[in-house]
Amino acid sequence: MDRTLENFISVLRRSGVRVSVSETMDAVRAVALSGYEDRQLMKDFLSVTLAKTNPEKVIFESCFDNFFNVEGLGSRDALSQEQIAAPAIHLSSPLTQMLLSGSGGGLSLAFREAALGAGIKDIQYPHQRGMYMQKLLQIMGLNGLNEDIRNQAAQGNPESAALAKSLESMRDNLMSLARDLIDRQLDLYASKRYEEMLERQLQYTNLSSLEERDLILIQAIVKKMVKRLKDRYSRRPKEARRGQLDLKKTMRRNIVYGGVPFDPKWKTKKIDRPEVVVLCDVSRSVSNVVRFLLLILYSLNEVISKIRSFAFCTNLVEVSSYFEKYAVHEAVSKILAGEGLSIVLRKTDYGRSFTDFKEQYSECLSRRTTIIILGDARSNFGEPNTEILRFISERCKRLIWLNPEAPVRWGTGDSEMKKYLPYCTLARECNALQHLELVVGSLLRR
Amino acid sequence: MSLGKWTGFDSREEVREGLKKAGYIAADHITNTVYLASHLAKPILVEGPAGVGKTELAKATASFMRVPLIRLQCYEGLDESKALYEWKYGKQLLYTQLLKDKIDRIVQGEMDLSESIEKLHQYDDIFFSRRFLEPRPLLKALQQQEGAVLLVDEVDKSDDEFEAFLLEILSDFQVSIPEIGTIEATSVPFVFLTSNNTRELSEALQRRCLHLYISFPDEKLEREIVRTRVPGITEKLNRQLVAFINKVRQLDIKKLPSVSETIDWARALVLLHAENLDREIVRETLNTFLKRQEDMQVAERNLDELTKHAVREAR
Numbered sequence: 214m215d216r217t218l219e220n221f222i223s224v225l226r227r228s229g230v231r232v233s234v235s236e237t238m239d240a241v242r243a244v245a246l247s248g249y250e251d252r253q254l255m256k257d258f259l260s261v262t263l264a265k266t267n268p269e270k271v272i273f274e275s276c277f278d279n280f281f282n283v284e285g286l287g288s289r290d291a292l293s294q295e296q297i298a299a300p301a302i303h304l305s306s307p308l309t310q311m312l313l314s315g316s317g318g319g320l321s322l323a324f325r326e327a328a329l330g331a332g333i334k335d336i337q338y339p340h341q342r343g344m345y346m347q348k349l350l351q352i353m354g355l356n357g358l359n360e361d362i363r364n365q366a367a368q369g370n371p372e373s374a375a376l377a378k379s380l381e382s383m384r385d386n387l388m389s390l391a392r393d394l395i396d397r398q399l400d401l402y403a404s405k406r407y408e409e410m411l412e413r414q415l416q417y418t419n420l421s422s423l424e425e426r427d428l429i430l431i432q433a434i435v436k437k438m439v440k441r442l443k444d445r446y447s448r449r450p451k452e453a454r455r456g457q458l459d460l461k462k463t464m465r466r467n468i469v470y471g472g473v474p475f476d477p478k479w480k481t482k483k484i485d486r487p488e489v490v491v492l493c494d495v496s497r498s499v500s501n502v503v504r505f506l507l508l509i510l511y512s513l514n515e516v517i518s519k520i521r522s523f524a525f526c527t528n529l530v531e532v533s534s535y536f537e538k539y540a541v542h543e544a545v546s547k548i549l550a551g552e553g554l555s556i557v558l559r560k561t562d563y564g565r566s567f568t569d570f571k572e573q574y575s576e577c578l579s580r581r582t583t584i585i586i587l588g589d590a591r592s593n594f595g596e597p598n599t600e601i602l603r604f605i606s607e608r609c610k611r612l613i614w615l616n617p618e619a620p621v622r623w624g625t626g627d628s629e630m631k632k633y634l635p636y637c638t639l640a641r642e643c644n645a646l647q648h649l650e651l652v653v654g655s656l657l658r659r
Numbered sequence: 660m661s662l663g664k665w666t667g668f669d670s671r672e673e674v675r676e677g678l679k680k681a682g683y684i685a686a687d688h689i690t691n692t693v694y695l696a697s698h699l700a701k702p703i704l705v706e707g708p709a710g711v712g713k714t715e716l717a718k719a720t721a722s723f724m725r726v727p728l729i730r731l732q733c734y735e736g737l738d739e740s741k742a743l744y745e746w747k748y749g750k751q752l753l754y755t756q757l758l759k760d761k762i763d764r765i766v767q768g769e770m771d772l773s774e775s776i777e778k779l780h781q782y783d784d785i786f787f788s789r790r791f792l793e794p795r796p797l798l799k800a801l802q803q804q805e806g807a808v809l810l811v812d813e814v815d816k817s818d819d820e821f822e823a824f825l826l827e828i829l830s831d832f833q834v835s836i837p838e839i840g841t842i843e844a845t846s847v848p849f850v851f852l853t854s855n856n857t858r859e860l861s862e863a864l865q866r867r868c869l870h871l872y873i874s875f876p877d878e879k880l881e882r883e884i885v886r887t888r889v890p891g892i893t894e895k896l897n898r899q900l901v902a903f904i905n906k907v908r909q910l911d912i913k914k915l916p917s918v919s920e921t922i923d924w925a926r927a928l929v930l931l932h933a934e935n936l937d938r939e940i941v942r943e944t945l946n947t948f949l950k951r952q953e954d955m956q957v958a959e960r961n962l963d964e965l966t967k968h969a970v971r972e973a974r
Contacts, residue, residue: 235867239701243695266865266870
């Protein structure tokens with residue numbers, strides 16, 4: 214198989230298109246049929262053999278254009294524009310001669326060879342650009358070119374000064390071409406790897422140290438996580454098909470046949486679709502993480518159909534409608550600013566908030582409800598009202614407390630976590646995305 | 660492997676001309692794909708919105724290759740006995756009845772049961788031979804002497820199990836029948852699979868096919884299609900109508916008008932002796948290409964603007 218196609222397929226793979234061995238073989242046969250001359254034909258052929266879904270087709274398009282543009286660099290004649298009539302006095306560097314002769318093809322070849330020599334395919338991160346550019350230009354003979362320019366400038370006559378000047382502008386052109394080439398290579402070979410690394414990092418980073426600009430990326434990760442969970446738990450019917458004989462149901466069902474078990478019924482395993490109530494602390498003590506807690510709450514809205522969300526600080530209000538009405542950022546910032554809500558954003562008062570919940574919303578408690586409380590339990594030394602939490606805990610299926618603080622800090626200072634702990638079915642530290650995944654997973658499992 | 664008597668088309672022009680003669684005006688990437696598939700002997704998986712001519716492509720290919728089109732319409736619950744083969748139970752029963760005397764004679768003289776069964780075993784293959792096999796579309800396609808076009812329509816509507824079962828046929832062009840063994844294709848059929856994306860197809864299936872995505876044709880191509888399919892239409896009306904339809908496709912409606920509906924509308928307009936698109940005639944014939952009440956309301960609200968645009972475009 215020829216190298217170009219091999220490289221192209223590895224580029225596709227790295228960008229997330231699944232290409233199997235058999236598809237590679239098809240592609241080879243297809244290219245043997247089309248040849249490289251007719252770009253459009255080859256593109257059509259490769260597109261039907263390699264990209265098998267619509268998203269893959271989109272990736273394929275951009276990869277193809279990028280890849281074969283790099284290859285066909287010679288067609289851009291940015292360098293041959295400024296042709297100099299006669300190369301004057303001795304010019305030692307081959308690169309200089311090539312530039313002056315204006316041979317686009319030769320230059321493109323030199324570029325390609327230099328790119329191979331510099332091992333540009335191993336480029337991984339954007340900050341390596343400079344290094345690779347240096348390497349590339351070294352191999353192409355930039356030093357020689359620089360020397361020529363210096364020599365010409367040093368001669369002092371107007372003719373050579375003009376030559377030096379035009380050589381300089383050619384050098385700038387050359388550099389910008391090299392930069393282009395490296396950028397495109399980076400796009401092709403590294404962007405995926407870089408993104409993966411960033412994602413992995415973010416998964417384990419503490420939520421409070423995340424920054425605003427990561428928010429978009431985080432959202433993507435949360436979406437991915439949610440999708441994975443959705444996939445895992447939406448295979449319900451299959452799950453229910455297997456199982457043991459349900460004796461009671463079978464007997465009841467087969468009474469019509471005089472008790473002969475014609476129509477056996479099986480026990481079904483059912484995955485619970487929980488009803489979830491979330492109480493989220495939006496006070497200043499958790500302000501670092503609250504943005505993300507809300508973000509996650511928002512995403513949960515998409516997986517879990519029956520969910521009611523409440524935000525509290527000094528008192529407690531329902532915010533479910535915000536998540537339905539607005540896009541994620543809007544919803545989060547509206548809630549944090551308390552816009553249109555009767556929320557009082559002064560000292561956090563867990564006791565009062567729980568009382569509010571009990572008095573106004575206790576109707577949403579049933580034996581199928583799971584309650585999730587997101588907060589640090591720092592109640593500013595107010596009355597913790599533990600008996601109300603007990604009241605809530607007794608009337609729901611589960612009460613899960615996710616605390617952004619590490620367990621060692623629970624109960625220190627004004628933290629009432631230790632007092633609330635006995636009424637929680639589950640209390641977890643939750644300050645990185647990976648913690649969340651565990652929690653959401655356990656939420657959906659029975 | 661060759662496709663029946665076809666060892667791949669000679670050129671892309673041959674494919675284009677052939678399809679055109681069969682009444683199918685194909686975009687370049689479609690002809691390219693058909694050409695490639697004929698050389699690689701690979702099935703083509705065609706995807707795209709409803710009514711862009713996925714099924715039509717298979718029909719046209721069959722008619723221009725002059726081979727029979729064998730069609731398998733997929734639906735939920737489709738299984739082997741409907742798609743591949745079935746034993747002719749009736750015939751088997753009838754024959755055993757008719758041949759009762761013969762069977763009696765074979766068993767005669769044997770004293771006990773095990774011996775007579777042993778005797779019968781020597782003949783049981785007779786009743787499970789090809790004579791008693793009722794071929795269903797897939798097997799039929801493999802048995803065609805001259806080759807065939809096999810169209811597996813709306814494969815996404817079938818169950819996962821059936822999809823898995825298709826794999827053997829698509830990659831090796833053979834089927835396994837437990838009683839007989841493996842039946843290989845007499846000549847390899849040209850296979851089209853169509854899908855409307857109601858569910859994602861398995862990777863294994865995608866891997867075995869060439870994936871062709873057909874979207875709505877551009878205006879120029881669509882005009883050509885209308886011209887071929889509705890010979891009586893004037894160029895002016897054709898321009899107006901295609902411009903109109905393309906504008907409608909940009910509206911926020913549930914079911915986009917398909918190419919086949921464009922053709923229907925063109926036919927209707929020709930029947931009504933329309934020379935020009937105007938508000939009235941469009942309103943009266945709206946139901947030929949819009950099939951939902953809500954969609955029609957949306958279109959009616961924008962009727963003036965749409966008609967003006969179409970007339971302007973055609974100038």
